[in-house]
Amino acid sequence: NLKPEYKSAADFFRNHDNLLLLVHEKPDGDALGSVLGAAHLLQSLGKTVTLVNDDPIPDKFRFLPMADRFLLPEEVEGTFANVIAFDCGDRKRLGRSQGLIAADANLLNVDHHVTNDHFGTENIVDLEAAATCQIVFKIAQELRIELDLDTATCLYTGLVTDTGGFRYSNTTEEVLLIAAHLLTAGVSPYQIVDRVMETLTWPQVQLIRTVLDTLDRDESGMISWVTITRDMLERAGGCDEDVEGLVNYPRNVEGVEVGISFRESVPGKVKVSFRSKYVVDVGAIALEFGGGGHARAAGCTVDGDVDTVKDRVLARVREVVTAVDTKPEATQ
Ligand code: 5GP
Numbered sequence: 319n320l321k322p323e324y325k326s327a328a329d330f331f332r333n334h335d336n337l338l339l340l341v342h343e344k345p346d347g348d349a350l351g352s353v354l355g356a357a358h359l360l361q362s363l364g365k366t367v368t369l370v371n372d373d374p375i376p377d378k379f380r381f382l383p384m385a386d387r388f389l390l391p392e393e394v395e396g397t398f399a400n401v402i403a404f405d406c407g408d409r410k411r412l413g414r415s416q417g418l419i420a421a422d423a424n425l426l427n428v429d430h431h432v433t434n435d436h437f438g439t440e441n442i443v444d445l446e447a448a449a450t451c452q453i454v455f456k457i458a459q460e461l462r463i464e465l466d467l468d469t470a471t472c473l474y475t476g477l478v479t480d481t482g483g484f485r486y487s488n489t490t491e492e493v494l495l496i497a498a499h500l501l502t503a504g505v506s507p508y509q510i511v512d513r514v515m516e517t518l519t520w521p522q523v524q525l526i527r528t529v530l531d532t533l534d535r536d537e538s539g540m541i542s543w544v545t546i547t548r549d550m551l552e553r554a555g556g557c558d559e560d561v562e563g564l565v566n567y568p569r570n571v572e573g574v575e576v577g578i579s580f581r582e583s584v585p586g587k588v589k590v591s592f593r594s595k596y597v598v599d600v601g602a603i604a605l606e607f608g609g610g611g612h613a614r615a616a617g618c619t620v621d622g623d624v625d626t627v628k629d630r631v632l633a634r635v636r637e638v639v640t641a642v643d644t645k646p647e648a649t650q
């Protein structure tokens with residue numbers, strides 16, 4: 319009962335060699351889990367793979383088997399004729415790594431974002447998948463490859479992170495069945511989730527202290543947000559990845575439909591993260607601001623100082639929230 323794209327994707331894995339494997343910049347658990355899971359599958363098929371990303375791999379993901387194989391685009395010469403991109407909705411999200419894709423390359427786009435623009439020469443964009451790791455798991459099934467522990471560890475990591483520890487609305491029967499398969503392959507669920515979700519670095523906790531002071535909400539109580547300035551991050555001694563997850567505080571406030579974090583990334587640029595509970599399609603809002611994502615989790619980077627961006631984005635979110643019926647009963 320697999321969609322036909324799964325067969326084509328499996329053929330792509332079988333029929334190409336010397337592959338360049340890419341994921342979106344600032345890679346998360348699903349990006350890294352899916353690309354590394356696929357790298358193991360391709361190696362078991364006897365293929366040579368090159369792994370490239372614009373950004374260093376976050377410390378908490380360095381335990382993933384083969385994570386040490388990542389190169390920066392500047393460390394790689396020439397271009398590749400065979401490329402697979404994972405967990406990436408558009409070409410722009412590949413950043414500088416795009417320069418390694420030959421003009422006439424065979425490019426397979428493996429993703430689950432609703433805003434995916436089908437930038438590949440072949441595309442397997444499965445909007446029903448909770449994680450790109452779920453798609454890679456199904457490609458492995460199509461290839462009839464028995465999963466070893468390394469591959470299973472990578473795939474479990476993306477599955478558990480993109481579902482928020484199997485708590486978000488994308489958690490389905492299939493997700494849990496796949497998780498069970500991965501445990502059969504020997505995965506230690508506690509070890510993985512402890513490393514990638516539970517453990518907070520000291521700077522991260524300092525940042526939470528400061529950022530919770532900025533927690534605010536609108537008059538309706540349906541929109542809530544936090545603000546993270548460069549100064550806050552610096553004083554906490556934190557780095558980019560320490561900001562991840564802060565948007566869940568406003569999202570989780572009772573009565574809130576849309577939770578937002580505003581984060582000054584470089585002077586004059588603000589990274590906005592959106593989360594919604596039941597009805598608001600934040601992927602569509604992020605797309606209007608030049609970003610993208612899913613209906614319940616999305617993001618974008620907007621030019622301007624924090625206050626200006628906040629005013630613009632909150633005004634738009636207010637319009638959308640006012641226009642929809644946000645009572646939980648209105649949803650499935
Ligand atoms: P986060 O807010 O955690 O950075 O991202 C939430 C979701 O939105 C993720 O699925 C991520 O891939 C997507 N996303 C975040 N920022 C951007 C962006 O600037 N552009 C696009 N296309 N997607 C984004």
Ligand code: MN
Nearest residue numbers: 346348349405
């Ligand atoms: Mn991702």
Ligand code: MN
Nearest residue numbers: 348405450480
């Ligand atoms: Mn994902």
